[in-house]
Amino acid sequence: MTDADVMKTPAHERRKRWIFALVGALLLLILAIRLVAHKPAHPRMAPQMVTVARAVRGNMPEILDELGTVTPVATVTVLPQLSGYLTRVGYREGQEVRRGQFLAQIDPRQYQIGLSQAEAQLGKDQAVLGQGRSDLARYQRLHAQHAIAEQTVVDQQFSVRQQQAQVRADLASIAQYRLDLQYTHITAPVAGRVGLRLVDPGNYVTAASSPGIVVITTMRPMTVVFNVAQSDLGKVIERFKAGAKLPVTALSSDNSRTLANGRLYAIGNQMNTSTGTVPLRASFANTDEALFPNEFVNVRLHVDTLKNALLVPTSAVLNGAPGDYVYLVGANHTVSVRKVTPGPGNGRETAILAGLAPGDTVVIDGTDRLSAGAHIRIARASAAR
Numbered sequence: 001m002t003d004a005d006v007m008k009t010p011a012h013e014r015r016k017r018w019i020f021a022l023v024g025a026l027l028l029l030i031l032a033i034r035l036v037a038h039k040p041a042h043p044r045m046a047p048q049m050v051t052v053a054r055a056v057r058g059n060m061p062e063i064l065d066e067l068g069t070v071t072p073v074a075t076v077t078v079l080p081q082l083s084g085y086l087t088r089v090g091y092r093e094g095q096e097v098r099r100g101q102f103l104a105q106i107d108p109r110q111y112q113i114g115l116s117q118a119e120a121q122l123g124k125d126q127a128v129l130g131q132g133r134s135d136l137a138r139y140q141r142l143h144a145q146h147a148i149a150e151q152t153v154v155d156q157q158f159s160v161r162q163q164q165a166q167v168r169a170d171l172a173s174i175a176q177y178r179l180d181l182q183y184t185h186i187t188a189p190v191a192g193r194v195g196l197r198l199v200d201p202g203n204y205v206t207a208a209s210s211p212g213i214v215v216i217t218t219m220r221p222m223t224v225v226f227n228v229a230q231s232d233l234g235k236v237i238e239r240f241k242a243g244a245k246l247p248v249t250a251l252s253s254d255n256s257r258t259l260a261n262g263r264l265y266a267i268g269n270q271m272n273t274s275t276g277t278v279p280l281r282a283s284f285a286n287t288d289e290a291l292f293p294n295e296f297v298n299v300r301l302h303v304d305t306l307k308n309a310l311l312v313p314t315s316a317v318l319n320g321a322p323g324d325y326v327y328l329v330g331a332n333h334t335v336s337v338r339k340v341t342p343g344p345g346n347g348r349e350t351a352i353l354a355g356l357a358p359g360d361t362v363v364i365d366g367t368d369r370l371s372a373g374a375h376i377r378i379a380r381a382s383a384a385r
Contacts, residue, residue, distance in 0.1 A: 050366035068226030115177035122170035227277035
């Protein structure tokens with residue numbers, strides 16, 4: 001080997017290493033480019049399992065659910081209208097009574113005596129009046145004969161008028177005593193159920209007795225008073241003024257039982273400024289007495305029926321940043337966010353006023369894991385109904 005060959009060997013080896021290194025770097029670069037080109041922009045998540053339903057046409061009642069208080073048509077505290085000892089009562093506690101039925105008796109003897117005295121006074125004053133009229137007739141004849149002065153006749157005329165007034169006063173006094181005697185016999189002013197006795201026989205009662213004798217409450221018919229918000233009042237008034245007999249259902253406090261069915265009876269005339277509500281009254285026949293006075297009940301007022309409405313299950317309607325929306329299922333099993341305008345609902349279904357068409361499929365279960373563009377797998381599908 002010559003000295004020239006020895007000098008060329010290291011340089012040759014270095015070039016070969018550079019060539020191999022360059023080729024290796026190019027191969028790594030090509031591999032990296034291919035990996036980047038074939039890598040998805042976002043890792044594809046597994047399809048979410050959901051339940052869907054189709055939007056269908058149907059009727060949706062417009063219902064207002066409110067809290068009401070059972071209020072009798074009449075609650076009357078029977079008060080004595082004069083003073084005296086209560087001698088007896090003619091009812092049992094909790095008894096149903098008719099209007100005019102005997103309830104209690106106040107000792108009538110002092111009023112009977114007063115009536116007798118007034119009648120005696122009337123007889124006396126009538127006799128005096130008769131005498132006065134006779135004297136007046138005689139004086140008029142004598143005056144016609146110029147036997148007495150005219151002033152005597154005039155004085156007698158005034159005397160007769162006074163006697164007539166006294167007789168009228170006696171008649172009024174007799175009428176008052178007779179009325180008092182009627183008041184001693186206390187009767188029911190309304191039909192209904194009597195409560196517990198407020199005063200026992202033997203007690204002295206007066207016309208100012210605040211507790212009264214007994215309280216009577218009408219049980220049939222019965223009413224329920226409830227409040228409706230200002231935002232809902234317009235439709236109620238419109239329907240009520242048009243003559244619609246708006247059905248009202250009274251339910252137990254836990255909504256487990258229907259107590260009675262009735263009609264809207266009256267709408268209040270003032271808005272409560274602190275609550276923004278107006279009181280309404282519904283009437284119920286209450287033949288089975290399922291409604292009890294002052295009981296709290298849930299009230300369901302059927303205002304109107306939205307006919308041929310587009311219905312979806314209530315669970316499909318969500319609320320968030322877009323407002324009210326649903327997840328609409330596309331043909332490729334992906335979902336999109338669709339804004340909707342919900343209308344009345346019944347708890348199970350909701351009417352959609354805008355945003356959907358009949359036959360559209362929406363997600364009703366599994367929405368908490370979804371976002372726009374997500375892939376889904378349908379576990380079960382059904383119509384809204």
